[in-house]
Amino acid sequence: MINKTFTKDMRETWMYGILGFLVFLLVWQAACVFTNFGKIFPTPKVSLAAFLQAFVEPIGRHTLLGHISISLRRVLIGYTLSSITGIIIGLLMGYSKLAHAIIYPIFCIIRPIPGIAWIPLAILWIGIGEPTIHFIIFMGGFSQMVMNTMDGAQHVDTELVGVAKVLGAKENQIFRKIVLPSSIPYIFTGLQTSLSTSWMAVLAAEMITAREGAGWLIIAGMQTGRIENNVIGMIAIGLVGLILATLLRNAERRLCRWTVRSR
C-alpha cells in the first residue's frame, strides 16, 4: 500500500514536472515564431545546438568549458581569501568584546557596500587585471562571512563556557574546544551565502573588466548581437551555480552531522 501511493506520487511529480517544462519550451518556441521576440532571440532548438557546439568550438579565446574554468579559478582565489579573513575577523569580533568595540564601527562603514560597487574603485586602485577581479570577489563575500561567523561566536552556549571555566579550562582551550566548534554551523551558512555572492561578483566583474570568463561570454553575446552565446552562458552559469551550492551543502552535512540546521 505504502509503496503504491509512493510511486503514484513520484509519477505525478515527474508528469507535472515534464509538463511544466514542455509548456515553458512551447511558450519560448511560440514566442520566437509568432512575435518579434524571434528576431532577437534564438529558438530552444538553436540554443541547445549552440550550447552543445560551444563545448568544442571556441567563443572568443576559449570554449565554454574554458570560460567557465577561468571564472571558477577567479572565484576560488577570491572566495578562499575572503573566507579565511572573514572567519578570522568574525571569530575575533564575536569572541573578544574589545576587538568588537574596535573593529565593528569601522566594519559597519564597509558592510552595506555591495561587492560589485567596489568595481570602479578597484580599477582605479589596482588597474584592469586579475587582482582587481579577485579583489571584487573578495569584497563580495567578505561581509557576509564576517557577520555569520561573528553571529556564531556570539551565540555560544554561555553555560557551556561556564562549565569549562569551572573545570579549569584556559582561555585558548575554551576558544578551540567550545567557541570554534559551535560557530561552525554559522560559518557554513556564511560559506554558502558568500559563495553565491562570489559567483555573482565574478560575473559582474567579468562583464565590466575582463576579456574572458562566463561573465564576458554573456556580455559579449549582447554586444555582438549573438544572443545564443548569451543564452548558452546563462545555462552554464546556472548549472555551475547549482553544482557549487550542492557541493557545499553536502560538505556541510558531512562535516557537521551533529547540527545540520534545517533551512
Next chain:
Amino acid sequence: MKEKTKYIIISIVSLISFILLWDLVSKSGIISAKKLPAPSKLFETFIYKLGNKNPDGNTLPIHIWTSLKEALIGFFFGIVIGVPLGISMAWFKKFDKFFSPLFDLIKPIPPVGWVPIMITFFGIGIMSKVSVIFIASFIPAVINSYSGIKQTREVHKWVSQTFGASNRQVLFTIAIPSAGPMIFTGARVALNGSWVSLVAAELIASTKGLGYMIQTARLVGRIDVVFVGVLVIGVFGAAMMEGLSFLERKLVKGGRRS
C-alpha cells in the same frame, strides 16, 4: 553598565582614529590623494555633487532618486508576485509539481547574469533594470515563502481543523501568519539582492543612477566622486534594510519564531 560605556568609548575612539589616520595618510602623501582622497575632501565633493552636474551629467539627488525608484519598483513587483507564488506552490501540490522544476532551473542563475538579456530586450532604459531587480527579489521571495508555509506546525493546523476550519481558513489563519517571519527574511534577502543587482546593472549600461555615476567618475578619473558614490550606495542600502526591519516589527507579531 560601566563595562558597556567603556566599550562604547573605545568604539568612538576607534572610529575617530580611523578617520584621522585616513586623513593623515592622504594629506601627507603616503598614499597619493589620487588613490585615497582625504575624508574632508570627500565631504566637500559630497556637498558639491548635491547641486552640481559634473562630471557625469546629473546631480547626486537625481542619481539617488533614479536608483531608489528602479530598485523599489522591481522589488515591489518581485514581492507581490513572488510571495503569493511561493505560498501557492507550498499549499497546492499540483502547483508545486508544475512550477518547481522550472523554478529550480532559473534559481541558480545570479540576477546579474540576466543583465545582458534584459538590455537586449528592453534597451538601457528603466525597464531592463526593473526586470533584473524583479528577478533578484522574486527568487528569494518564492523560496522563503515556500519554506515558511512548509514549516507550518501540524498541531496548529489540527487545532484549526478541529474547530471546523475549511482548507481556506487553515491557509489564511494558520499557514500564512506562521510563515510571516520567513516571508520577511525572504524580503530582506530580496531587498539586498535588488540593491546589488541594481548597482551592477547601472555599472554595465545606463545613463543615470548611482552605479552609472561611479562608473563615469572612474572613466574620467574622479576618484573622490567614486568614493562618495560608493559610500552613498552603502548608506542607502543600509537605510532600506532598516526600513524593512521597521515594517517587520509593525507587521509580524509575537516575536521571531524561526
Next chain:
Amino acid sequence: MPNEKVVVQNLTKSYGDLLVLDDISFSVKESEFFVIVGPTGCGKTTFLNSLTKIIDINNGSILLDGEAVDPRKQNLAYILQEYSALPWLNVEQNIAYGLKIKGYEKSVIEERVEEAIKMVNLENYRHYYPSELSASMLQRVVIARAFATKPDLLLMDEPYGQLDLNLKYKLEDELLSLWQQTGTTVIFITHNIEEAVYLSDRILVMTNKPTKVKTELINDLPRPRNVASRQFVELRNEVTDLIKWW
C-alpha cells in the same frame, strides 16, 4: 441508548500494512469525564486525530449526538500535548480564534472571550503574546480557547505531559472545576495512571500495537479525590496491572 453522547464502533485504521487501530468500540455519556489510558506510542494520537477527522479511518463509525462526527458541523475542541497557542496572536486573540473560525458575531466573541479569560485568570495578560508567557499560562490559554467555544466534546491528548508535578496538579484541579461548571463531555488521553484515576468517571484501557480495547472500568470514587486514600490506591493498582498484562 438515550444517554450516549459519543458512540465509536469498530474503528479501524491502518497505514499500508501497518494496523494501528484495531476494531475499537466504546461509548461516552453526556457530561462524562472519559479517560483513555495506554502505553506511550500505542496510537493514541492517531485515535484522537481520527475522532476529529484530521485523518481518515478505514472502517467503522464515530457518532456524536447520533450523527457522524464532523468538525465543520459540530462543536469540537482539541487540546494537544504540545503547546498549541498560536504564536502570532495575543492571549485575547488566541482565545477568540475558535469562535472566529466558527463565524460568531463580534459581540458574542467579545463576551465569550471575556468569560473565558476570567475563567482561567488571565485578565492581566490579555495583550501578551505566547512567547512572553510561562508554560502553565500557555496551557491555560489553550484551555480557555477550547471552553470559549462551549464544545459538545472536548478532546485532550496528554495536555499536562510536559509540565512539572506541582503545576500539573494545579491545572488538573482547574480543569475539573471548569468541567463541573460547564458539564462538557471530555475524552482525555494519558499514559499516566494516577492522572487517569484522579480525573475520570470511566477509564478505557488500551493495549499496544495494534491498539485494541482491553477493558473498561467505572471510577465512582467520590470527588474531590485523595490520591493517598485506600480506594484510590486500589483502583490505581488495578489499572496498572491491566496495563502490565498487555
